[in-house]
Amino acid sequence: KNEVEQSPQNLTAQEGEFITINCSYSVGISALHWLQQHPGGGIVSLFMLSSGKKKHGRLIATINIQEKHSSLHITASHPRDSAVYICAVTFSGSARQLTFGSGTQLTVLP
Amino acid sequence: EPEVTQTPSHQVTQMGQEVILRCVPISNHLYFYWYRQILGQKVEFLVSFYNNEISEKSEIFDDQFSVERPDGSNFTLKIRSTKLEDSAMYFCASSLAGTQETQYFGPGTRLLVL
Numbered sequence: 001k002n003e004v005e006q007s008p009q010n011l012t013a014q015e016g017e018f019i020t021i022n023c024s025y026s027v028g029i030s031a032l033h034w035l036q037q038h039p040g041g042g043i044v045s046l047f048m049l050s051s052g053k054k055k056h057g058r059l060i061a062t063i064n065i066q067e068k069h070s071s072l073h074i075t076a077s078h079p080r081d082s083a084v085y086i087c088a089v090t091f092s093g094s095a096r097q098l099t100f101g102s103g104t105q106l107t108v109l110p
Numbered sequence: 111e112p113e114v115t116q117t118p119s120h121q122v123t124q125m126g127q128e129v130i131l132r133c134v135p136i137s138n139h140l141y142f143y144w145y146r147q148i149l150g151q152k153v154e155f156l157v158s159f160y161n162n163e164i165s166e167k168s169e170i171f172d173d174q175f176s177v178e179r180p181d182g183s184n185f186t187l188k189i190r191s192t193k194l195e196d197s198a199m200y201f202c203a204s205s206l207a208g209t210q211e212t213q214y215f216g217p218g219t220r221l222l223v224l
Contacts, residue, residue, distance in 0.1 A: 098143075
């Protein structure tokens with residue numbers, strides 16, 4: 001079965017800490033997305049990547065296709081980064097359908 | 111910045127009633143999607159739509175669901191006879207192209223079936 005696993009499920013950090021959230025998937029993909037979901041429920045796309053690394057501000061996303069693994073890093077974390085971070089993939093052979101991980105609840109304390 | 115909009119933001123309905131959830135995708139986007147998230151669970155894919163027809167659908171998207179693009183701007187999800195288990199947040203999304211394009215999500219419609 002095509003699955004997406006995230007870890008950790010919950011993460012609490014102090015402001016300023018470097019944060020890493022991990023995502024692994026079971027079979028080949030054509031793209032991987034990192035999304036942010038705020039307490040009100042809205043979903044914002046952070047990154048879409050199929051290889052290598054992308055950076056936007058304090059956020060960095062990496063992917064290792066051979067190991068079927070991706071990481072989302074947040075440098076100099078801030079309380080406003082508190083949200084659920086979700087990994088979602090488009091499996092090869094499934095043209096556009098996103099399969100979602102269960103999310104990582106991040107809380108950054110001041 | 112263009113965004114996906116959804117109406118209503120909240121809907122309460124009785125079991126067995128029909129509901130229509132509405133979405134206005136970003137204007138130059140070509141692919142449209144519906145997802146749902148039952149409270150406390152993962153987001154799940156329902157259906158994708160391109161060129162006025164369903165492109166992909168999940169097992170969840172059975173005969174009680176249908177989608178339509180009735181005009182050049184709206185994209186709707188209809189649930190014919192709602193069940194208690196249809197209570198969820200429903201998200202619409204759109205993208206310029208398909209597989210390797212960012213999907214832009216609307217704010218969601220929270221549906222409660224009583």
